[in-house]
Amino acid sequence: MAAKVPGAGADGAQDQEEQRMTERYDDETRRRLEAKLRERSINRRKVVQGGAAGAATVGLGGLRTFRAAAQDTTPAASPDASPMASPAASPAAGAAPTGGALDAEQVLYHFVLQDEPATFDFNSNLYANAEPECWAGLLTFDPNGTPVPDWAERFESNAEGSVWTFHLRQGNTGWTNGDPVTAHDFVWSFSRILDPAPVGAAGPNSYSFILYDVKNAESFSNATPVAREGDPLNGQVATREDLGLRAIDDWTLEVTLEGGRANFAQKVAYLACVPAHRPSVEQHGAEWALGNVPLVSNGPFKLDRWEKGVKCEFSKNENYWQAEEIVLQRVVDPITPSSNSVLAFEQGSGDQRLDWTPVAADNLPRFQEDPALAPLLKQYVYPGIWMLLPSNGVPPFDQLPVRQALSHAIDRERLTTVTNNLILPANCMVPIGVYGYIDDPEITGIQNFDPELAMSLLEGTEFAGGQNWPPITVLIRGSEEIYNSDLMLNDIIAQLQENLGMAIQIEKQTGETNFRPRLLENRDQLVWIRWWYDYPDPDNGYYDMFYGGKPAGSKRQAWSNAEFDRLCIQAKGELDPEARLELYKQAERIIQEDVGYIPVGFRVDQYAFKPWVQGVPTNRQGFTVPDGNIYLRMFTEVGISGRPAE
Amino acid sequence: MLRYIANRVAWFVPTILAIVALTFILLKLTPGTGIIPAGAQQISPDMIRRLEAQYGLDKPLPEQFGIYVANAVRGDFGESFAFRPQTVSSIIARTFPISLRLGAYATVFAVVVGVTLGVLAAVNQNGPLDYVSVTAAILFYSLPNFVMGFLLILLFVVLLPGRGVDLGFNIGGLESWQDWVLPTVALGAAPLATIARYTRSSVVEAIRSDYVRTARAKGLMERRVIVRHVLKNALIPVITLVGPIFAAVGTGSFFVEKVFNIPGMGPFFVDSMTAKDQPMILAVVLIYGIFLAVMNLLVDVLYGLIDPRIRY
């Protein structure tokens, strides 16, 4: 992290204020996490069964992590892009791996492909399930979730945040074939994201709305007429030429938005906004990214070989702007189902092995108790939340007291024990460590665990005393065992049985085809669902998840509230981070008091890294942040030191 | 005989067509079109409609069916919905050989071990070896292959602490021969038992037969009698078992593949089923249907050739 330079924004004072704010949150977060992890370092059985060593390991490990974090005096970068300017220098790259001498062979066996990739074309399909480090957009995220320069070396916006200018690295030859990465690439690629019939893609991009903030984008993408009095386009469908995208010259991209947007940088930094290589797409069509012709990409690494169903191999893209600072030479991504990643980590051989892996609940106790494995564990409060959605349109949850009773009947702490610390109790929408996390007891106490209060709330309803419940079913998405979905829900069901006398059945719908339509019909009494943040901003939570103004059939829950919706919209354009946070606080209060949702737990990940993987990034809370959904620049950071010969 | 074969082959086309039609109708009866990309956190109904239009899913059903059949005849099964834009053909070309290979291993295993056990049991009739092999056979034969798979894994875990799970599960590609052992045994155990039982009774029958008595009476060595006279005749019906066993095993390895994490067609099919990946499901049903039909025909023809009691 040596090369890290704090953000030197255009508006210095505001920047500093933000830093103070985020640091305050961090200290509190730290203290609380520290205490929590100490008290529930391990569940009772493990302690009873002579797992004292394990308990000590975890406890100390946790403490060590936080102490290290406390000593980290690096000023935090802005959590929000509102000052509309970028840090001047490179993000977090170039950190020399610590530890012993670097190995001659710099190869990383990387965990990412849990299934066969569909394509490497993230520009047309965010869910390509391929290796994202082949790609680089204008910006990317640092381990704290702050947008930092990538192909744009700096960017700024006008005062309202409605016009954004990105300055690309001049004279680069960033594409793997030596083509320069230019502003024209992004004009074309962003148009392709929005295009209802994009060239060289299987269909319209299902994530095109990421760019709907761009002027006329929604009209172009959805073929709906612009509805804006006085606009020359009023009543017409916008064309590609009408989009607010303009290459001022080869190295300058100007993006005009529909209005002020505080979080446009976060969106641009997200994987959904990486470009595609126009000549390749135009020459090969969809084949361009299927591994049968050489893939021309512009990220830190390039695809060398895609052995279908087995593995993908990558090597450093020497044309990437940061290439000189990258230590790794080669990356292998074995295609391994996530349930087997720990096996591949421990016992894998040849190219079927992993240098790091998430450790889920099934393996975690063993890792914690094994003195050889315990030191390999690293943790991370992942930007994701589990919640229960009671439908206010379906009995018995159409009655507010019943919803309230539900919200007071779940002991979130207990889930932490059940999952072996793979969850932290959640009392608001935005996870710890992300801008928008609320630590105000007035808000976080709204749905506190209080089984007596829960039962008393049922007085006066036909369910008084926990009687007369109709059959109740909770809908869950299948194949999420790896995230402890079932483990938590089983316990919640047992709790609701204990505390409210409610008997609940689980209906698991596997596959989006089965799950999503059901979810969007809003007819299930309860839904147990998670939200992984795409870009670390409260807008991605409150607005994308709960905004009630969306067309019918695209809402995840029946609940809606006009004031809540108004706050969500207002917050999009509020450039002052503190004022913006205040708006989200109000929104949070509304939805929690009316029990539009019941936040239950923030996802905590445990990863195991082989000891020879050096320089894995950490965030300002001291958590280890490998490649995930938000942060995707691990390859620029790590190096290999001391891998034993096979 | 030839007429019978011609008749059977002529029935192929309508049967296969009916299979596809039945699957097609059943799929269309289930809600949703399977077009939503996996993992899509946000997708508008309008987007879904557009994707469906792109794949012709908004057309009337008979037209959709017609288009599908017309394309399928030309070998074009379309793009997999779950793995767009990869084609179904490319995915099947990759996974079906793995299933077939596992099926072949399991069949060979079942035949070799099954015949050996059966013959040993028969020549030691009512001896301890007979007792052991009959018991083993009935155990194998009663246990579904996925229970067998887990039993094997559990056995390995208990016998080889720390390493058992690794040997039981396939981690990714099937790189080393060890990866094949347990799935082959799990998949081959039940047919092994069938073959052993058939072989045993067939050999016992042969031993009691007149021609063997004659051979013995001629004073031939016991081993020579067994090999020359008994086995030669007794094993013919057993050979006819190989076909259907291969057919059943080659198409019946869903759960074994799932249990041992083998990247064959089995888990792929289960997943495409839950994802409602229509082109994938239809193609799998089609291929399994053709494969089974051909194997069954082959078996019946073979059987007719070998067993003169059968008349077509």
Next chain:
Amino acid sequence: MAQSQPRTRVGQPQPQPLADRLDGATAREAVPPAVAAPPTLGSAADLVAPRQRSLWGDAWRRLTRNKLAVIGLVVVVSFIAIAVLAPVLAPYGQSEVVDFRLTRTEPSWTWPLGLDQNGRDIFSRLLYGARVSLVVGVLSQGLVLLIGIPVGALAGYYGGRVDNILMRSVDVVYAIPQLLLVLIFVNLFGPGLVNIFIAIGLVGWVTEARLVRGQFLALREQEYVNAARVSGSTGWQIMLRHLLPNSLTPIIVALTFGIPTAIFTEAALSFVGVGILPPQASWGQMVGDASQPGYIQTDPYMLAAPVAAIGLTMLGFTFLGDGLRDALDVRGND
């Protein structure tokens, strides 16, 4: 006594049933054909004879002389008893968490099979799981009989065009791997106990229909059937009074093999997550839950219990089925 009955050898009704004779062992993935591997080529279905009441006593005596069959009978009876009495026998509810702090607790005197990943009593869940298995096994076979017998009977008795049409449709269903078809049906109906047994039943009848058809085809030319026909009995009367009763034994044997197959199919479906709705306990689901590599490695007892339960039930039914076939089969006296 059975020896004194006229013994008729019927030829192969049609070439297809070799797969049937091959039995569930090979087609185990599919709902297996009705009659399991006979010791020689040709199946119980091939050999039939009119029987009298004392046959059952005779069969019972033969059955109880067969050690394996008795073991099977004991297993099956205990299985049924456990399933029926589960709420009485189980110390805990099926979704009840004994103690959330005691997740994955090894077997002990307090909890004979241990506690699962949620701290639920595995023993209790196993007992409740038996209920699901029994219900699925019995009801799905009920459906199989309900569809399979009429279709097979019509085809077998009337032959000709009726037979052709019915059997061609049976062929179509038969040509799709059975488990695949069950999966499609479950996908169509959705998960849940009722839908599962309907799906299994809707697929399983095909084998039953073939079996019954073969029987009827063979029996309808018997002299006593001709006699009944001459004396003016209608087709329905003949089928119900003469053909069906005389086809009963192979049907019963087929049923004994059909039930464990249905149980296995449910377990397999629940294993891949499209079966019974949790937290209702089902053996397949318990296998699915416990079969994550990490659990197998550190807590194999979680997997061992449901696998053993499924295996034992399969064995029990197979032993009993084999025994029944031998006991009811005329050749049993050879």
